[in-house]
Amino acid sequence: MKKMFVRAAVTFVSLLLLTAGCSQTAPNPASTGTADLTNKVNNIVAKAIPRFSTQMKGVSDSFDNVYYAAKGGNWALAKYMADLANNFMSPTQITKPQLYSLWASFDKANLAAGSPLDKALNSKDFSAFKTAYNDVISNCNSCHASQGFKYIQKVKAGAPVTNLNFSASSEPGDFH
Numbered sequence: 001m002k003k004m005f006v007r008a009a010v011t012f013v014s015l016l017l018l019t020a021g022c023s024q025t026a027p028n029p030a031s032t033g034t035a036d037l038t039n040k041v042n043n044i045v046a047k048a049i050p051r052f053s054t055q056m057k058g059v060s061d062s063f064d065n066v067y068y069a070a071k072g073g074n075w076a077l078a079k080y081m082a083d084l085a086n087n088f089m090s091p092t093q094i095t096k097p098q099l100y101s102l103w104a105s106f107d108k109a110n111l112a113a114g115s116p117l118d119k120a121l122n123s124k125d126f127s128a129f130k131t132a133y134n135d136v137i138s139n140c141n142s143c144h145a146s147q148g149f150k151y152i153q154k155v156k157a158g159a160p161v162t163n164l165n166f167s168a169s170s171e172p173g174d175f176h
């Protein structure tokens with residue numbers, strides 16, 4: 001997903017450069033500096049790339065699914081969904097680099113390999129998983145509060161959000 005995104009972004013920027021180049025009827029190197037063009041392109045790219053809030057919806061949905069996959073014993077799907085959350089945030093490296101770096105540390109500590117949640121999934125320990133899951137929810141909300149969004153409070157979903165077989169039997173090691 002990350003690779004696809006980078007490829008799409010590169011194609012997009014190349015097209016923009018091409019269009020910008022063609023639309024200049026009387027090129028004047030003195031007044032149309034590269035800085036101007038770079039600014040223009042950055043501006044358009046920043047507007048075109050999904051914003052933090054849009055991507056958070058993906059994080060939230062996959063995080064909801066993690067719970068129901070673990071509950072159903074579809075351990076590989078739970079690991080897949082926990083990993084997916086990070087993919088949603090990738091575009092924000094460009095639009096919100098500072099916030100993205102906060103996200104990246106959060107992901108490492110809360111969802112990625114080696115986190116308490118991931119360890120619980122690896123040992124198929126639903127009780128340890130539930131504790132870790134609730135801790136992650138608090139940490140999601142700490143970031144919201146720290147960013148001025150204390151009114152965005154994540155709660156555990158009452159049901160999964162995607163139509164998948166959450167109780168298909170799988171092993172943690174089936175995830176790749």
Ligand code: HEC
Pocket residue numbers: 052053054055056057058059060063099102103106136137139140141143144147149152154
């Ligand atoms: C790095 C800080 C940070 C972390 C960590 C974080 N969020 Fe967010 N989240 C935000 C910000 C900032 C917004 C508001 C973005 C905006 O509107 O510009 C937001 C908005 C949201 C929204 C509302 C927007 C929408 O699209 O529905 C949801 C839901 C959400 N986050 C869920 C979560 C969940 C679930 C987690 C944890 C798994 C989480 N967030 C972790 C920063 C964070």
